[in-house]
Amino acid sequence: MMKIEGIAAFVAVAEAGSISEAARRLRLSKSVVSERLAEMERTLGATLLHRTTRKLTLTEDGIAFLERATRIVREIEDAASDMAERRGTLAGPLRIAAPVTFGRMHLGPALYPFLAEHPDIELSLDLDDRRVDPASDGYDAIVRHGAIADSRLVAWKLAKSRRVLTASPDYLARNGTPRSLAELDGHRGIFYTNRGVADWRFQGPDGPVLIRARLGLRVNNGDMIRDAALAGLGIALLPAFIAGPAISAGLLTAIDVGFHPDDEFIYMAHPEGRHPSAKLRAIADHLKKAFGDPPYWEP
Structure with missing residues (x-):
């Protein structure tokens, strides 16, 4: 008979991409997860996973079984949660x-x-x-x-x-404070890598306006973008939830160019x-x- 523990182990491994990570998420040992997978495959009479020293991939049977297995696990979790919520x-x-x-x-x-x-x-x-x-x-x-x-x-x-154009008082003292979108062109920008492009997008009277400043730094973390702005490396377009405390403390200055970034x-x-x-x-x-x-x- 197929056991739910084996189905849950298979889904966890497929989602995690490795037995060790699945074991961590399930709070079990690797040997227990491996044993449950092996028992599941014996019960089904099919190989669900290709195992090598470098990676783990789903077989065709594994891909076919995964969708329903995931649904079963989610339904059981939801049912248990619903029972708790009834209480x-x-x-x-x-x-x-x-x-x-x-x-x-x-x-x-x-x-x-x-x-x-x-x-x-x-x-x-x-x-x-x-x-x-x-x-x-x-x-x-x-x-x-x-x-x-x-x-x-x-x-x-x-x-x-709300996102805010901001820079350190020192940077603005050395390079001037831009007052329009056109004046942003000559400034160094600090950009968020995960947005994919090094530009700033604003809403103008005739639609979106794209501004491409000179690249000063690209990085994939908001803390480091704020810290780079604090260090005077350029202008950053930061969410208020990151820049707010530094602006309130006077460590960063909000820059008004007459237009607002896209709503987020x-x-x-x-x-x-x-x-x-x-x-x-x-x-x-x-x-x-x-x-x-x-x-x-x-x-």
């Missing part, structure tokens, strides 16, 4: 991905009191600035900053996110077609209230 308890595993800087500065402090109030929730929070796919990477939801564009995701807005949001998104659990909805509602409208980090 007035938010409980069970939850896996969320979020950007590093926002997670450290705002998401973590907002989540800690919620988790203390609901100790039966088993939250795994992965902080990573790369863009992850919640469906294929095995997340219940992701927290992101930016425009809401991915049609495969159902997004819940948590807070507005802090949002939580889950894969389309997946019924969000009560605990996920409860976390989203809690975060929305914790961040406020307008959000508390506005300078």
Whole structure:
């Protein structure tokens, strides 16, 4: 008879890409996960995974089995959560991905009191600035900053996110303060690598305007972009949730060029077609209230 523990081990390995990482997520030993996989393959009479010393890949049978196996595991997790919720308890595993800087500065402090109030929730929070796919990477939801564009995701807005052109007083004293979009052309820019291009996008009276400053630095982390601006390396277009404290302290200066960057949001998104659990909805509602409208980090 097929055991749910074996199905869960197979799904975890397929999502994690390795037995060791799956064992870490399941909080089991590698030997136990390997044993459950082997038993699953014996029960099915099929090889689900190709194992080599360098990598692990799904066989054709594994690919065919994965979709239904994932659905089975999710249904059982949701059923267990629903039973807990019927007893007035938010409980069970939850896996969320979020950007590093926002997670450290705002998401973590907002989540800690919620988790203390609901100790039966088993939250795994992965902080990573790369863009992850919640469906294929095995997340219940992701927290992101930016425009809401991915049609495969159902997004819940948590807070507005205003971006601010900013630089250190020292940089502006040496290079002058730009007062128009045209004056930005001669300045050095500090850009966020994960946006893909080194430019600034503003909303003008006739539509979007793209400004390409001289490249001073490209980096894939918001903390380092702020620190580079503090060091006087150039102008950065930073979210207020990163730049706000430094602007309020006078360490960075907000620059007004007469136009605003595109509107963006802090949002939580889950894969389309997946019924969000009560605990996920409860976390989203809690975060929305914790961040406020307008959000508390506005300078």
